[in-house]
Amino acid sequence: EVQLVESGGGLVQAGGSLRLSCAASGSTFTFDDYSIGWFRQAPGKEREGVSCINFIDGTTSYGDSAKGRFTISSDNSKNTVYLQMNSLKPEDTAVYYCAADRTLTCYYLAHFGSWGQGTQVTVSS
Numbered sequence: 001e002v003q004l005v006e007s008g009g010g011l012v013q014a015g016g017s018l019r020l021s022c023a024a025s026g027s028t029f030t031f032d033d034y035s036i037g038w039f040r041q042a043p044g045k046e047r048e049g050v051s052c053i054n055f056i057d058g059t060t061s062y063g064d065s066a067k068g069r070f071t072i073s074s075d076n077s078k079n080t081v082y083l084q085m086n087s088l089k090p091e092d093t094a095v096y097y098c099a100a101d102r103t104l105t106c107y108y109l110a111h112f113g114s115w116g117q118g119t120q121v122t123v124s125s
Contacts, residue, residue: 002026002034002114004098009119012088020083020119022098029079034102036081037109038072040094040121050096051083052106061106065092088123095120 008020020038024031037052051062051072060072071084081098096119099112 002029002100002102004100004114004116006096006098006116006119009096009121011122011124014088014090014123014125016088016123017084017086018088018121020085020096020098020121022081022083022116024079024081024098024100031074031076031079034100035104035106035109035112036074036098036100037106037112038081038083039097039099039109040092041097042091042094045094047110048094049109052109053081054106055102056105059106085121088121090123090125093121093123 003025005023012018035055038050039047040050041047049063050066051070053060053072069087074081098116100114101112
């Protein structure tokens with residue numbers, strides 16, 4: 001089983017940037033074996049996939065709202081995935097969750113088996 005801890009959220013003005021971190025750990029955890037991605041959920045809205053890294057080939061994917069503004073990356077030596085968010089907009093305000101799965105690719109991000117507790121991102125206008 002893998003444990004995920006998000007950090008880096010906060011309050012930022014529109015047009016600003018934040019970098020979220022997702023630190024992964026576990027007794028049998030091997031970072032390269034897992035696909036890891038980011039979700040977000042705003043009050044009253046459905047959960048939305050933001051970005052993901054596939055364990056099979058390291059390819060990345062982005063939701064439409066993230067394309068061109070957000071970048072996902074990983075530091076395997078630290079078992080950490082990052083989400084660099086630039087040009088933030090008030091509509092990016094949400095709780096951002098990290099998720100991981102050992103058997104599913106990013107196509108199935110919504111079904112990933114392990115989740116973090118989330119980190120709040122608030123973008124003021």
